[in-house]
Amino acid sequence: MSVWIAIGATALGCYLVKLLGLSVPAGMLERPLVQRLAALLPVALLAALTAQQTFEHQLSLVLDARAAGLAAAALALLFRAPFLVVVAAAVLVTAGVRALG
């Protein structure tokens, strides 16, 4: 049930911010500080999420096959690989390291 609450809250919140952008007068969100903060917030959130999902296991920090997978994804990104190739590299390398270990 709590998962449905989370889904409902996220769906409502995400829809309302989309509608907000289409509906408010242009001047309100166009302050440089607000725009810079809006551009930086995803950077902070995505960086924290990437790190946590790579090194977290049951609320403690671990170094396992996922780190190798992420390194492969980073390498693929350096070579400007398409999105799906980046994800596939991470999955394959993680699975490979687990199979070897």
Added chain:
Amino acid sequence: MPQQRDTFDRPEVPDASAPDTSAIPEAPDGGASESSPGGRDDRAVVRDALGVGIAVGLSGFAFGVTAAGADISLAQTCALSLFVFTGASQFALVSALAAGGGPLTAAAGAFFLGFRNAFYGLRLSRLLGLRGGARIAAAHWVIDETSAVALAQRGRHAVRLGFTVTGATLFGLWNLTTLLGALGAEALGDTDAWGLDAAGPAVFLALLAPMLRTGVERATAGLAVVLGLGLLPVLPAGVPVLVAALAAPLVLLVHSRMPPGRRGERDGARTAEEESR
């Protein structure tokens, strides 16, 4: 998602940089249309829109698989793609729930990630020129990819066409591949053995990489990583990510107090650009 780069660049591009286009009522307000001076016919717009819609739409597989691996039910996974329909927020919600976060804490992280769509809407609203019911329906499709395609078009007709074709293709495919990915993951059984638990962080990294353009972004990301990992054993699940979001205002604050000479060359140029607005 290479298009991400374009849209994330956009909030920093001052509208005033192309004052001559303001005389043309239907011209896009960015500088992106210089590459297509003669105006593009409908087929070219549709081709671009389909390219983006199909490429990104297929990554719904990754979401379906990740959600199934995080013990989110098939109905819940499909509901997320249907009703949230903004990829990073969906991945964030699923991972926060998998880590044991409370529903509202998890939703808050997803909500903050989705807030950037408000800024796309702001730029699109003038160009799409929608009213009433059409605006309420179109809002659901205001995301990274539809904005990237629509903002690159010249003229209201092309903007609307690009937005609609990208939105329809992406919405259809994203939901179809979400379903197939979730079904496929259920058939696979233990998704971790297949390395599928690395799909989520790889998606985040792929979204993050094009944003790390200057020292400000890199410092923000670095601080967020330290906060996110350091607080993980201490705070309840889902909360460290929200605290890590504070890296953004903190870095902006420190950056704005730094003497201009100590900011990187490109940072200084961008700040000067903003101050001139």
